[in-house]
Amino acid sequence: MSETEAARGPLAGLVVIEMGTLIAGPFCGQILGDFGAEVIKIEDPRKGDPMRQWGRSLPKGLSPWWPVIGRNKKSVGLDLRTPEGQEIARALIAGADVVVENFRPGAMEKWGLSYEALSAQNPRLIMARVSGFGQTGPYAQRAGYGLIGEAMGGLRYVTGEPDRPPARVGISIGDSLAAMHAAMGVLMALHHRDRTGRGQVIDAALYESVLAVMENLVTEYDLTGYVRERSGSVLPGIAPSNAYPCAGGELILIGGNGDTVFARLTEAMGRPDLRTDPRFADHAGRGKHQAELDAIIAEWTGGQALPDLLALLEEKGVPASRMFRAPDMLEDPQYRAREAIVETPHPVFGQVKMQNVFPKLSDTPGRVRWPGPELGQHTDEVLAERAGCTAERLAELRRKGVV
Template sequence: MSMSLQGIRVLDLSRVLAGPYCSMILADLGADVTKVEAPGGSDETRQWGPPYQEGVSAYYLCANRNKRSLTVDLKSKEGKRIIEQLVENSDVVLHNFRTGKMERLGLGYEQLKSINEQIVYCSITGFGETGPYAHLPGYDYIIQAMSGLMSITGDEQSGPQKLGVAITDVLTGLYACIGIQAAFIQRERTGQGQQIDLSLYDCAISSLVNIASNYLMSGHVPQRLGKYHANIAPYQSLQTADGEMVIAVGNDKQFNKLCKLIGKEELANDKRFKTNSDRVYYRKELETIVEQQWKRKTTAEWQHLCRAHSIPTGPIQAIDQVMEDPQVQARDMLLSTNHPKAGRFHMVGSPLKLSESPITMRRHPPEPGEHTGDILQSLGYTREAIERFKKQGIID
């Protein structure tokens, strides 16, 4: 069975998360991805831990499956030539060097376009290729702070909080996948490749969605709401007899059902709670009434009752509970494979479920330079030349 991106060749010069996450998705979809690092392995996530398994970092393993590894010194004349040869037959070049670095290496878009006019060239930077911040480095935590995400995360007591994962890296990786595949479609029409200029900052700001729209319409600076939703109520966590759970009442019909379920049908006609806008304004008063009833039953009891009455709810699960969730198991969201150094390890699977070209696990996350010899031989280099490059430190 063929895969969606089978035959697409990706030269991935990125590291850490946004770029590798993008190229892993492309690889999951069938693309032939070559991960390019400096000799010895220059992806910082190889050293980001604990935890490690036999010296291999969990962080690195999460974003690098289904790829081959080439190590090469891009600053050397021979190393640059190897990249240029690979570009001749590649479809995508992906990198996340700081603005201007690829140009200084002689590997910028215009330079590579002269080698292959169909190349799709995607750069991921902190702040983009233009603008007053273009020269600044960008890291997820900094971007979460500057983009406004931290200003709306947490509550009045906690102060600004970062999200629990590097969300701007993940979002940028997803946008990169969208942009690259859009460029493929455009290339089919025109025969021309193009440059994609992606920044973590832009992607983070785009993720503000309704919160940004609220501000642009009202002029009111959004505040940290903690467990509450800016535009909907009751849409929050509630205390139960044995813990906490989330309730997500999105319309009046669901609210009426909730009122009946807790034995407070009169709330549906209370002028404070009759519409969603009313409920948002009087959310604290409504929470007090609902939570008094909620504390009388366990999370499991409320979960059962709410599902029976089509009221959206969910328990707040820790990661160990998530990994044991039968829905996670049924959806094949956990994978395991062998690694030459780490041994057997587990990883999160792909959420992409394609009926005719399903995702497959074909390659373990590679060790630095694991495929360098094979890749260079495919370019016509002799074993003697490859050994000479190794002695010169150009490759591993």
């Protein structure tokens, strides 16, 4: 494989039309673009994707979210609510491999962009449809944001402290899980298309994408009647595995629940007696006496500085970590060695740091080629090349507000 071919990424040559907004659809497009697909993002020509304005802070009036979720994409301003915009969308899709959309079910059909109509024109087309509840069922037409999927999928109920209301994870995990399932579905559909020549629809529901990662929650209830509850920072019955205080108010995470790892932890603590204590001698006993064991470990960690504890536990082979925040990530040698954070040029910010492309492929790794583009930055280029629009036609469409 030539160096140039490898640098293009494993999905080079794949044409993706992204028609969604916010996170659930666009993160799917980001994943595909990260690995070399040509992602053409269709946006409202007046306002664009709301992610261009979202964020806790707006440095230089711009969202720091957009450079990440918009990266490696081409932006085309196109009003899909107009007949001319729909006609141009059909022309673009006729030459595409994949469409990603996360509108409420029925919107694409209302615009004459149903899969049946599009696949009649392009039988190889794959359509990834991300929605709150899926394309079918009694809830299909309900509005469904990520938090609703997290609630219905079971994640919200088990997140947080047991004596408080359910907590948010801290990121839009429901949207991201749905996007990842959609991207995974696209790759499976591409493999099937290679064998059959036919595309298909990926129906990724937010609540089902959350449900998929809920481990044995349903099965345990079915077999035993046990309903999993919130347990805070501990995993009930698995000990020690918790966050413990250090001197100066910092926290350390320690995972020492396996028998051999627990033995190494007791050595680090200078407490070999814990190894033979009937309460803690085996996995079941440690789980049963979890609170007692956590109190003993917390007393030990509380009088020591975090860096010293981390060094000692590393020496003894006990899994441990600080609580990483963004500043820690930028300074950490593991992050640096694997280039987990990259810096890319930005027309306004100059340089912008963001997470790299994951997972790492040995021969055809993905990469960040450019950050999120300006609204409509590629409209003329894409519509001239892929929809046959002349300069005169583009000028007419611009006068009408279609692009």
